[in-house]
Amino acid sequence: xxxxxxxxxxxxxxxxxxxxxxxxxxxxxxxxxxxxxxxxxxxxxxxxxxxxxxxxxxxxxxxxxxxxxxxxxxxxxxxxxxxxxxxxxxxxxxxxxxxxxxxxxxxxxxxxxxxxxxxxxxxxxxxxxxxxxxxxxxxxxxxxxxxxxxxxxxxxxxxxxxxxxxxxxxxxxxxxxxxxxxxxxxxxx
Amino acid sequence: xxxxxxxxxxxxxxxxxxxxxxxxxxxxxxxxxxxxxxxxxxxxxxxxxxxxxxxxxxxxxxxxxxxxxxxxxxxxxxxxxxxxxxxxxxxxxxxxxxxxxxxxxxxxxxxxxxxxxxxxxxxxxxxxx
Numbered sequence: 300x301x302x303x304x305x306x307x308x309x310x311x312x313x314x315x316x317x318x319x320x321x322x323x324x325x326x327x328x329x330x331x332x333x334x335x336x337x338x339x340x341x342x343x344x345x346x347x348x349x350x351x352x353x354x355x356x357x358x359x360x361x362x363x364x365x366x367x368x369x370x371x372x373x374x375x376x377x378x379x380x381x382x383x384x385x386x387x388x389x390x391x392x393x394x395x396x397x398x399x400x401x402x403x404x405x406x407x408x409x410x411x412x413x414x415x416x417x418x419x420x421x422x423x424x425x426x427x428x429x430x431x432x433x434x435x436x437x438x439x440x441x442x443x444x445x446x447x448x449x450x451x452x453x454x455x456x457x458x459x460x461x462x463x464x465x466x467x468x469x470x471x472x473x474x475x476x477x478x479x480x481x482x483x484x485x486x487x488x
Numbered sequence: 489x490x491x492x493x494x495x496x497x498x499x500x501x502x503x504x505x506x507x508x509x510x511x512x513x514x515x516x517x518x519x520x521x522x523x524x525x526x527x528x529x530x531x532x533x534x535x536x537x538x539x540x541x542x543x544x545x546x547x548x549x550x551x552x553x554x555x556x557x558x559x560x561x562x563x564x565x566x567x568x569x570x571x572x573x574x575x576x577x578x579x580x581x582x583x584x585x586x587x588x589x590x591x592x593x594x595x596x597x598x599x600x601x602x603x604x605x606x607x608x609x610x611x612x613x614x615x616x617x
Binding site: 354409441449 | 521524526528533534580589591592
């Protein structure tokens with residue numbers, strides 16, 4: 300594996316997100332009150348979208364905790380350790396953006412669990428940690444795939460699809476690091 | 489109806505699994521489908537979603553130390569083939585107000601496979617302690 304670029308990425312919100320997303324999603328994800336969706340959508344729409352975003356936020360918080368466990372396990376060697384820290388940083392950016400969006404919809408962002416009861420006793424090697432992370436990333440891809448079509452606001456759906464793409468890349472890179480086919484299928488499910 | 493015909497009808501109903509869901513789920517395929525759930529769920533632990541061990545026959549909203557939505561706690565649902573099939577197909581429609589913000593598994597055979605896996609895994613003593 301080649302060295303990992305650990306240069307701090309531009310903010311999801313001020314960089315890529317501002318370029319690729321627009322209107323309502325940007326307003327929600329960037330916290331711009333004057334453009335926010337609240338007040339333009341029905342209460343039920345906002346409630347459903349809030350539930351969907353909060354479910355995604357919970358998954359992001361779990362991923363952050365999982366990468367923290369991996370990074371602190373002493374099992375990861377550079378450059379894999381740098382990769383884990385970088386991916387955790389992405390999840391932190393996703394979580395921050397989702398929490399702000401939930402608030403803008405009038406909801407209350409979920410908070411991280413105190414203990415995720417991860418299977419620490421089964422993580423005995425770098426490969427174990429990577430396989431565990433890959434499982435969660437695959438699950439996250441599926442979760443976003445299950446969120447995109449039911450988010451009422453299409454700009455929010457677009458934002459969720461953007462995160463899906465990032466997490467699919469995480470999954471592929473982790474599979475590659477494990478010596479597996481990084482892209483095993485033409486479609487994800 | 490004779491006893492034999494009644495028995496045959498009961499066996500047929502059991503084999504069919506009941507109206508509204510596919511029969512003959514493949515647990516191995518279901519285990520693959522369950523990987524879609526693990527961003528939020530685990531069999532033995534509460535995570536973003538509640539643990540799945542002991543799922544069948546359990547009243548919705550009853551797992552200790554898990555914070556359910558008010559809607560789930562009030563649903564009165566008891567999880568069995570039919571209620572799980574309906575919920576997994578479209579969670580937000582089946583229990584409006586659920587925290588499970590997910591489109592659902594739309595393919596009846598995939599749901600049957602998933603349920604076949606869950607039926608085994610959620611009572612596996614090596615997993616569910």
